[in-house]
Structure formats: structure tokens, C-alpha cells
Amino acid sequence: MSFVKLSASALAIAAVSATAAAARDQVQVAGSSTVLPYASIVAEAFGENFDFPTPVVESGGSSAGLKRFCEGVGENTIDVANASRKIKDKEIKACAEAGVTDIIEVRIGYDGIVFASDINGNGFEFTPTDWFLALSDEIMVDGKMVANPNKTWADVNPAFPAQPLQAFIPGTKHGTREVFEDKVILAGCEATGAFEHLLANATGDSDKAKKKAAEKACISLRTDGVSVDIDGDYTETLARIESNKDGIGVFGLAFYENNTDKLQVATMSGIVPSTESIATGEYPVSRPLFFYVKKAHIGVIPGLKEYAEFFISDEVAGPDGPLAEYGLVSDPELAKTQEAVANEDVMGGNS
Amino acid sequence: MTDISQTPSNMGGAAEQSKSGSLLTQNARTRKRNAAEMRFRGYGIAAIVVGLIMLVVLVTTIVGRGTGAFQQTFVTLEVELLESKLDKKGNRDLEDIKKVTTFGYAPIIKAAVQSKIEGLGIETSLKPKDMAGLLSKDAAAQLRAYVLENPDQIGQTVEFRFLAQSRVDGYLKGRVSRESIENDKNISGAQLDLVDALVAAGVVEKTFNIDFIIGADASDQRPEAAGIGVSMMGSLFMMLVVLALALPIGVAASIYLEEFAPKNWLTDIIEVNISNLAAVPSIVFGILGLAVFINYMHLPMSAPLVGGLVLTLMTLPTIIISTRAALKAVPPSIRDAALGVGASKMQAVFHHVLPLAAPGILTGTIIGLAQALGETAPLLLIGMVGFIASNAPETIADGLLAPNSAMPAQIYEWAKRADPAFYERAWGGIIILLVFLVTMNTVAVILRRRFERRW
Numbered sequence: 001m002s003f004v005k006l007s008a009s010a011l012a013i014a015a016v017s018a019t020a021a022a023a024r025d026q027v028q029v030a031g032s033s034t035v036l037p038y039a040s041i042v043a044e045a046f047g048e049n050f051d052f053p054t055p056v057v058e059s060g061g062s063s064a065g066l067k068r069f070c071e072g073v074g075e076n077t078i079d080v081a082n083a084s085r086k087i088k089d090k091e092i093k094a095c096a097e098a099g100v101t102d103i104i105e106v107r108i109g110y111d112g113i114v115f116a117s118d119i120n121g122n123g124f125e126f127t128p129t130d131w132f133l134a135l136s137d138e139i140m141v142d143g144k145m146v147a148n149p150n151k152t153w154a155d156v157n158p159a160f161p162a163q164p165l166q167a168f169i170p171g172t173k174h175g176t177r178e179v180f181e182d183k184v185i186l187a188g189c190e191a192t193g194a195f196e197h198l199l200a201n202a203t204g205d206s207d208k209a210k211k212k213a214a215e216k217a218c219i220s221l222r223t224d225g226v227s228v229d230i231d232g233d234y235t236e237t238l239a240r241i242e243s244n245k246d247g248i249g250v251f252g253l254a255f256y257e258n259n260t261d262k263l264q265v266a267t268m269s270g271i272v273p274s275t276e277s278i279a280t281g282e283y284p285v286s287r288p289l290f291f292y293v294k295k296a297h298i299g300v301i302p303g304l305k306e307y308a309e310f311f312i313s314d315e316v317a318g319p320d321g322p323l324a325e326y327g328l329v330s331d332p333e334l335a336k337t338q339e340a341v342a343n344e345d346v347m348g349g350n351s
Numbered sequence: 352m353t354d355i356s357q358t359p360s361n362m363g364g365a366a367e368q369s370k371s372g373s374l375l376t377q378n379a380r381t382r383k384r385n386a387a388e389m390r391f392r393g394y395g396i397a398a399i400v401v402g403l404i405m406l407v408v409l410v411t412t413i414v415g416r417g418t419g420a421f422q423q424t425f426v427t428l429e430v431e432l433l434e435s436k437l438d439k440k441g442n443r444d445l446e447d448i449k450k451v452t453t454f455g456y457a458p459i460i461k462a463a464v465q466s467k468i469e470g471l472g473i474e475t476s477l478k479p480k481d482m483a484g485l486l487s488k489d490a491a492a493q494l495r496a497y498v499l500e501n502p503d504q505i506g507q508t509v510e511f512r513f514l515a516q517s518r519v520d521g522y523l524k525g526r527v528s529r530e531s532i533e534n535d536k537n538i539s540g541a542q543l544d545l546v547d548a549l550v551a552a553g554v555v556e557k558t559f560n561i562d563f564i565i566g567a568d569a570s571d572q573r574p575e576a577a578g579i580g581v582s583m584m585g586s587l588f589m590m591l592v593v594l595a596l597a598l599p600i601g602v603a604a605s606i607y608l609e610e611f612a613p614k615n616w617l618t619d620i621i622e623v624n625i626s627n628l629a630a631v632p633s634i635v636f637g638i639l640g641l642a643v644f645i646n647y648m649h650l651p652m653s654a655p656l657v658g659g660l661v662l663t664l665m666t667l668p669t670i671i672i673s674t675r676a677a678l679k680a681v682p683p684s685i686r687d688a689a690l691g692v693g694a695s696k697m698q699a700v701f702h703h704v705l706p707l708a709a710p711g712i713l714t715g716t717i718i719g720l721a722q723a724l725g726e727t728a729p730l731l732l733i734g735m736v737g738f739i740a741s742n743a744p745e746t747i748a749d750g751l752l753a754p755n756s757a758m759p760a761q762i763y764e765w766a767k768r769a770d771p772a773f774y775e776r777a778w779g780g781i782i783i784l785l786v787f788l789v790t791m792n793t794v795a796v797i798l799r800r801r802f803e804r805r806w
Contacts, residue, residue, distance in 0.1 A: 024651055026741075026754055028734070037571035037769065040738035044570040047740065048492045049452040056653050056754045058737030076645050076652060233767040258769040261531035315454045322488065326572055 024075045027055035027307050031065020031082030032175055033233050034111060034252050035289050038323050039082055042311045045322065050310070052303030057082075059233070062175035069292060070095035079297045079304050083290045084111065084175030092347070102295035102346040106308060107337055108317055110329040112253035112278040113179055113285045116263040118245045122161045124266040128284070130157050132188025134165050135227045137220040140194040148222050168240045168249040169221075171231035179287040180250055181219040184268075187284070189218035238262065253278070254327025278329045286329065295346055308341050413781050420779025423560035423575060424515040424523045426486060426549070430463040431508045432498060443502045453491040457483070460490050460513075473548045477541055485542060485549075487514035489569065489576035514575045515555060517772035519546050523557050526771065563779060568740040568761065574772035577765070579780045581743050585655045585735070585755030586724060588744070592659025592751070593666055593723050598716055600663075601670030608671075609678040610700050629668035636665045637729030645733060653734035653754035661733060662723040669722065673715020677708040710802035717795040721788050727759040736760040758784045 029039055036059040047054030058065075062083040069081035070091060087105070095103065115126060133156045138145045153160035170176040189195045198214040221227045230237045230249075237249040238259060248266070253273055256265055265273060268285055277283040291311070298305045310316060312334060317323050319330045331337065377385070434441060436459055438448050461483040468475065468482060475482070490513040498505065514520075518538040521527035523546075532538055549555040566578020612618045640661035644650045650657050681704045689699035730736055735756055744750035756764070758780065765777040 028652055028754075030734075030737070033767075036738065040570040040740075041572050043738060044573075044740055045453060048495065053753075054740045056734065056737055056739050056741075058734055074649075076649050078652075234769065235767045255769040257536060259771065260534035260536075261527075261771075264534075315452070322572060 025302050026053040027080060027301055027304050028078045029055055029080040029082060029291075030058040030060060030068050030078045031080075031291070032062040032084040032289070033059040034062075034084040034174075034176060035082035035108070035291065037254060037326060038108065038289070038328055039291070039311075041322050041326060042307070042316055045316065046303075046307055046310050050303065050306060052306065055080075055303070055307055061171075061173040061231075063173045066091050066292070067094075069294070070098055070100055072098040073100055073294060073296045075301070077294075079294055079301050080308070081292045083292065084287060085178050086288075086290065087292060087347075100294060100296070104293040104295055104308070104341065104344060105347050106291050106293065106312060106341055107288050107331055107333075108291060108312060108328070109289060109323065109331045109334075110278055110286050111289050111327070112273045112275075112283055112329065113176060113183075113287065114251050114253050114256050114273045115248055115266040115268065116241075116251050116256050117248045117266065118241055119262055119264050121245050121264070122163055123264060124153070124160065124248070125270065126266050127191075127269050128184045128187035129191045130160075130188070131167075131184045132192060132194070132218075133157070135167055135169075135221050136185065136189065136194075136218070137222050138194075138217070140192055140197055143197070145194065145197065164246050165226045166244060166247045167227045168230050168237045168247050169227055170237075170250055171229040173231060175287075176250065176252070177229075179285065183285045183287070185219050185221070186215060194218065252327070257327050275324065275327065275329050279332075288331075289328070293341075295344055298344060305341075305344070309338070312337050312341060314338075413778055413785065416775065417778030417780075417782040419524050419526070420563055420776045420782075421560060422524070422557050423563070424520040424555060424557045425512045426515050426555050427510065427512050428460075428463045428467055428554075429508050429510050430459060430494065432494075432505045433459055433462075434506045437498055438502070438505050443505065445499065445502060448499060448502055448505075451495070453495050456491040456494045460486060460494065467554065468545070468549075471548075471552050471554070473545065473552070475541065475545050475548075477545060481539070481542060482545065484538070485515055485519050485546060485555075487516050487575045488573045489514050514573075515546075517574045517770055519543075519555070520557075520575050521772060522546060523550070523555070524775075526775070563776070564783065565743075567742060568738060568756065568764070570738065570740070571768055571770060571773075574768070574770045574776065577773065577776055579758060579761055579776075579783055581741060582739075582756040582758050582761035583783070584743055584750060585658070586757045588655040588750040588755070589659040589662055589757060590720055590724060592656060593663050593720060594716070596660070596663040597666045597670050597719065601667050601716075602674055602712060604667075605671045605674035605678060606700060606705070609675050610704070611696070625668050625671050629672060632728070633665050633726055634728040634732070636661050637732035639664065640729060641732045651752055651754070653737075653739060654752045655735075655755050655757070656751040657733050658730055658735050658757060659751075661729045662726060665726065665729065666719040666723045669719035670712075670716055673718070674708070674712045677711025677715065678704060680711060681707045707804060710798055714795045714799045717791050717798070721791040721795075724787060724791070725759050725784065727757075727763050730757055730760050736764060738764070758787070 029043070036057060039057045043055040043057050046052065062085055065078075065081040066083060066087060068078050071077050087103070092103070095101070115124070117124065130153075133139055133148075133150060134153070136148055139148050139150075140146075141149075150156050150165060152162045152164050154162040156165070169180060186195070189198075195214055195218055198217045199210060202210040202213040202217075204210040204213050228240070230240065234249075234251050234255040237251060238255075241247045241249050242262065251263070253275070256263055256273075267273075268283060271277050271283045273283045273285075278286045291308075293304065293308050314334065315321055317328070317330055317334060321330070324330045436455065437451055438444075440447055461479045464482045464486065465479045490511075493513060494511065497509070497511070515523075516537070518527050518532070518535070519542075522543055527538075529540055529543060532540070532543070546555060562576070562580075563578045565580035566576070567581040568578070569576040608618060608622065640657060644657045644660055645652055650660075685703050685707065686699050689703045690696070694702065727736065734754070737756070739754050739756045741754055744753055744755070762777050762780040762784065765773040765780060
């Protein structure tokens with residue numbers, strides 16, 4: 001029966017050590033899978049150059065990360081949420097309800113969203129209009145909204161080859177989806193005149209409500225299998241394209257640049273996506289990347305502030321830093337962000 | 352059932368002749384039945400062949416794609432550890448030396464690469480920055496760690512073996528070709544020319560990489576430096592927790608249920624529920640672990656202790672079911688004999704039944720552990736899947752409480768990263784995980800063969 005004694009003592013040791021070492025000494029990060037590579041590069045360099053342990057970075061999508069971020073304050077909650085979009089008012093409210101009031105918003109730079117297809121397939125030169133006509137639920141034909149009849153890219157735009165429509169776009173829990181909707185589908189909706197039509201026929205109490213309803217109608221995508229939501233990471237999108245050569249996927253620029261042997265990138269409005277064309281703002285589909293820090297955890301979790309400051313320091317997030325090398329478009333207003341983090345400025349002033 | 356006389360149709364001999372024909376000639380019905388049997392055997396063999404083909408395809412794919420991860424390309428360089436860069440004050444104060452970050456080491460490496468290439472007399476049009484681009488980003492970290500450990504070496508020239516960057520490594524492994532890098536901004540054709548020249552000079556070579564087996568995870572920028580060792584430690588500590596908790600609890604529960612518990616509706620419900628628990632999807636245990644162990648009991652996130660507790664819950668039903676089966680297999684005569692010579696019920700169980708059931712219990716436990724070892728889903732929710740590049744734990748408490756990953760979680764993590772070099776490492780990780788699983792299952796089989804008794 002010695003194993004009973006052994007396991008009892010093991011249990012006791014575990015219990016004692018658990019209570020003794022309850023204080024967490026590493027920074028805990030979760031959120032966007034787009035920010036994950038950047039965050040892991042920073043976390044690694046942080047662990048190497050400082051005496052603090054290497055932060056733990058989990059992914060799972062911006063919304064999932066912010067949801068965990070807003071669970072409350074304390075050592076059993078994460079300190080930093082990575083997001084590929086701005087935090088929503090709804091999420092700030094949810095945070096406040098759970099006691100997370102002082103949130104520091106840090107913009108780390110910009111990232112491009114690219115459209116890429118199989119390297120051996122047809123090349124494309126898209127405009128937002130093409131994507132709206134390809135994927136929207138309803139499009140305008142002869143002044144009326146009808147269910148999207150398009151089956152091939154040639155139906156969408158006569159300049160394209162007659163390749164069946166098949167798109168792999170990020171699922172709704174990804175921040176990338178929202179940018180895709182705003183910068184591509186909505187832009188296309190407005191360009192085709194469908195938005196005006198929807199706005200004129202929208203029902204709502206105020207202009208604002210009408211506008212919202214029209215926007216919602218614009219970005220509702222077809223559900224007949226032409227557009228497939230990918231809830232996983234870009235590797236899943238890549239695998240889908242490899243098995244279905246007609247597919248066109250939505251990727252982050254950095255992911256594409258690591259897989260140039262398998263993917264060819266499409267231009268958008270005539271501009272080839274690159275860190276340069278995104279930095280100048282020529283390439284239209286880009287978005288800022290953020291991370292959010294719980295101010296209440298600064299001073300409690302060792303290294304949290306140092307991590308945030310290190311992340312946006314010139315040698316890391318600057319134009320010659322490792323993040324830019326990996327594909328991040330560095331923020332021209334980095335100095336301002338650095339100052340804000342140094343002062344621990346929270347969102348919404350002194351809330 | 353009326354045709355008994357036809358069954359031994361081709362046996363011949365002294366059997367009674369049937370009315371419908373000779374025993375030596377098969378009638379239509381017999382032929383039909385024999386054909387059915389042959390067909391069934393054919394199906395069986397076909398099923399086995401399909402299974403074997405699948406196994407062969409699986410194993411060859413894994414081995415074919417994964418073995419590359421065990422080899423890595425290294426570059427040998429002599430680096431002059433310039434005092435003017437690393438220790439400006441020249442007082443060898445560790446605090447001052449620490450202030451130079453890995454970014455500060457980049458120029459030293461650049462100079463070392465340049466002088467090496469010039470020393471070898473290789474002509475290249477590349478800028479020093481692109482020459483240094485052949486090295487892994489890990490080189491600066493390696494150099495800094497060395498300097499911090501040996502500050503007395505500052506000012507000397509030391510020989511180092513640095514990792515080459517993943518594209519160079521891929522080029523030597525045949526994963527990257529000149530055609531495939533056409534649009535790649537991480538490497539150029541001129542750099543590959545330089546690699547060819549350096550390989551010819553013996554500076555760049557591909558050798559076995561122990562760091563893949565014992566090292567820690569690395570970020571997206573340096574796949575060549577990633578290793579599975581630390582997550583292996585995470586898995587080990589989780590298995591220790593599972594063993595320490597699930598075995599005693601599981602065995603005690605099954606002995607009580609099997610030998611002592613009265614048979615009534617309550618024990619029936621418990622039995623049914625244990626069987627049900629064994630079929631619960633593992634992610635459910637992850638949610639439970641998050642709610643109970645992290646949010647309620649405030650155990651640390653990403654800790655192997657929590658992972659072990661969650662996997663214990665998952666493994667318990669497996670152990671209980673196999674232990675009960677092992678106890679049931681001990682014939683009642685053993686118990687009766689023990690009770691008959693005056694042993695108490697407990698003595699009968701612990702002195703006679705349990706030793707006889709031990710091989711079965713051990714087998715069940717090992718298989719349960721093997722199952723837990725390969726589990727990822729519950730770990731997703733307790734923060735053990737992600738970029739967790741901690742160092743190998745130094746103490747037992749550290750091993751249980753410091754953040755760590757687990758082998759299958761590490762493989763999953765690698766499989767979803769952008770750089771194709773991580774993909775190769777994911778397959779390599781699968782090989783290591785499979786080696787563990789096969790070993791555990793083999794031990795289970797050997798134990799059963801050697802100690803199991805049949806009545």
C-alpha cells in the first residue's frame with residue numbers, strides 16, 4: 001500500500017506548492033491570431049532581454065480574446081488582449097460590468113489583408129465591387145435587389161476567367177472578418193449603388209438606424225456555399241485552397257509572404273499589397289492592430305508594463321525592427337503611443 | 352437446419368449417404384454456402400489489407416515528412432566579442448553587460464559573417480545585412496546568453512555554431528528551391544548562391560539537431576530554433592499528476608464498488624454514470640477544469656498541475672472500468688478459499704484478489720495514460736495551447752506550476768503557424784509523440800503477457 005502513501009504525499013506537496021506559488025509571475029496574453037506571430041516574437045525577445053519570464057501568448061481570435069479579457073480583474077484572468085480591430089463599445093461595457101474599467105489601448109502598427117489564390121491558377125485584379133457582386137446575399141440588377149445569381153468570376157466581371165466562385169473568408173470571431181466587411185464588401189456595396197437603394201428602402205426610427213440597417217443588409221453574405229467561413233487560422237484557409245484550386249482566400253500579408261511558393265496574390269484596385277503600399281495608404285484593405293492592457297494588473301503582474309513598453313519600442317516595432325521584418329507596417333505615430341503607454345493613459349480619458 | 356447430412360459434404364469416408372446425392376460431389380446448396388464462406392473470408396482479408404495500407408501510408412507520411420525536423424543546418428563562425436559594443440565601460444559588470452539587448456549583438460554577427468566570407472575569398476554582391484540574413488535570428492540570443500555566462504570572454508574571438516535561417520535550411524533539405532523563392536522576400540537567389548559556396552567551403556552543414564528534442568518553442572520568426580523538449584516536460588508532469596491521482600482513486604473506487612458495495616439502485620446509478628463519463632467528449636472536462644480549478648480554486652493558468660487534474664478526471668473512468676473488469680476476472684473460488692481459511696473480507700481482497708488483478712489494472716492505467724498523453728482539446732481552455740517558450744523547469748514545484756505546454760498541444764500550435772518550416776517540426780513532433788505512445792502500449796502488452804493468469 002506504499003503507493004497510497006506516495007500519492008497522498010504527492011497530493012500534499014502539490015497542494016502546498018500551489019498555495020505557496022499562487023502569485024503569477026509571467027504575463028498572460030490571449031487574442032487575435034493575426035497578432036499572435038508579432039506577440040510571440042516580442043514575447044521571445046522580452047524573455048531573452050529581461051529578467052522576467054517569457055510571457056505566455058495564446059490565440060483564438062480577437063473576440064474570444066477580448067471576452068476573456070473582460071472576465072474580470074485578478075491573477076486568474078489574462079493581462080493583455082491582442083486584437084486585430086478596435087475594442088467595441090459593447091465589449092467596453094461588458095468589461096466595466098466585470099470590474100475591468102481602466103484599459104490601456106496600444107496600437108502596434110498596421111497589417112494588410114490580401115486576397116490570394118493557388119500559385120498555378122488564374123491571377124486576379126480585384127476591386128471591392130467584384131467582391132460585393134461575388135459574395136453578397138443580394139445584389140442590384142436593373143434597380144431591384146435580387147438574390148445573387150452569379151456563379152463564376154466571369155459573371156461578376158467579364159474581364160475575369162470563367163472560374164467558379166469559391167471564397168474562403170475568416171469566420172465571424174476573427175477581427176479580419178470585420179475589416180473585410182467594412183473595407184471590401186461595404187465599399188463594393190456603395191460603389192454599385194446598392195447601398196443607396198437599401199438606404200432609401202430601409203426602415204428605422206432615425207437616419208442613424210436606417211444607415212445601420214442598410215449597412216447590415218450590405219454585408220450579409222450569401223449562404224449557398226460560395227463563401228465559406230474559416231474559423232481556424234490561415235493555415236486552414238491555405239489547406240482549403242490547396243484542395244480546391246478554384247478557391248480564393250483571405251490572408252494576412254505576413255502569412256502570404258511566408259507562403260509565396262504556394263500562393264499568388266491578387267491586386268486590389270490596381271495596387272499590389274506590400275508593406276510599402278500599405279504604409280502609404282495606397283493599398284485600401286489594411287487595418288490597425290491593437291493590444292489592450294489591464295491597468296489594474298500593472299504593478300501586480302511583474303513585467304507587464306515593461307512588456308507593453310518593449311512591444312512598441314523603436315527597436316521592436318519601429319520600421320527596422322523585427323516586427324516590420326515579419327510583415328507589420330509600422331505606425332508613423334509610434335512615439336505618441338510610446339508616450340501614452342509610459343503615462344499609462346487609459347481609454348476614454350479618466351474613466 | 353434440415354440439411355445436417357450435407358454439411359460434411361467433402362469429408363467423404365464413412366458418413367451416411369444423403370438421398371439427394373453423393374457426399375463426394377457438392378450439390379448446389381453446399382456450393383452456395385461454401386462460396387458465401389469464401390466471400391466472407393475475402394472481405395475479412397480485404398478489410399485487413401485496407402487497414403494495413405492505411406497504416407503504411409500514415410507511417411510513411413509521418414516519417415517522410417517528420418525526419419527532416421531532426422536535422423538542422425548550422426553555420427560555423429568565429430565571432431570577435433568586441434568590448435566596445437558589449438561592455439562599453441570595460442568593467443565586466445554583469446548589470447552593464449545585460450543592458451546590451453539582442454539587437455545590440457546584430458552588428459557583431461554581421462561583422463563576423465562578413466569577415467568569414469571575405470576570409471574564404473567568396474565573391475558576392477550581397478550587402479553585409481543580407482549576408483547576416485542567412486543566419487537565424489536566434490544567433491543574437493545565443494551569443495548574448497554565452498556572453499552573460501562567460502563575461503571574461505569579451506574581447507576574445509570565439510567559435511560558434513549558429514543555426515541557419517529556415518529558408519536556408521529548407522534549401523539544404525530540398526523544401527525550398529530557386530523557383531519557389533521567386534516572390535519570397537526572406538531570401539534571394541544571390542543568397543542561395545552564397546549558401547552553395549559556403550556549403551562547398553564546409554562552413555554550412557546539415558547535422559543532427561538535439562535541440563529539437565530537448566529545446567523550447569520559438570517564435571514565428573525563427574522556426575529553426577523551436578524544440579519540443581520543454582513541452583515534453585509539461586506532458587511528463589501532467590502524467591505524474593494523473594498517475595498520482597487517478598490510480599489510487601480509481602483503484603479504491605473500483606475495489607469498493609466491486610467487492611464491498613451493496614447491490615442496490617444507488618450503486619447501479621453510480622455504475623451507469625461511470626460508464627457514461629468514459630464517453631464524455633474531452634473538451635467538456637476542459638470547460639470543467641477552467642470553471643473549477645482556475646476560476647474557483649484560483650490555480651495558475653497554463654500550469655501542468657491544472658492540466659493534470661483535468662486529464663485525471665478524463666482518465667478516471669477508463670481506469671475504473673478496466674480495474675473492475677480485472678477484479679471481475681479473478682474467480683470467486685479465490686475469495687471463497689481465502690474467506691474459508693478465516694481471512695477477513697479486506698484481507699481476502701488485498702492479499703489475494705488485488706495481486707491477481709494487478710496486471711489488468713496496470714494495463715488499463717497505462718492505456719488510460721497513453722490516451723491522456725495524446726489529448727489536446729481540454730488543454731485549449733486552460734491556457735496550455737499557445738506560444739509558451741519557458742525554459743525547462745528546474746524544480747518539481749516549477750514543473751507543476753510554471754506555464755508549460757504539452758506535446759500534442761505543441762504539435763497543434765506548430766501546425767497552424769505560417770512558416771512552412773514549422774510544418775516539418777509538427778510532423779517531427781508527431782514522431783516523438785508516437786514513439787512515446789507505442790512504448791507505453793508495448794509496456795502494457797508485455798505486462799499483460801508476463802503476469803496475466805488465466806483460469
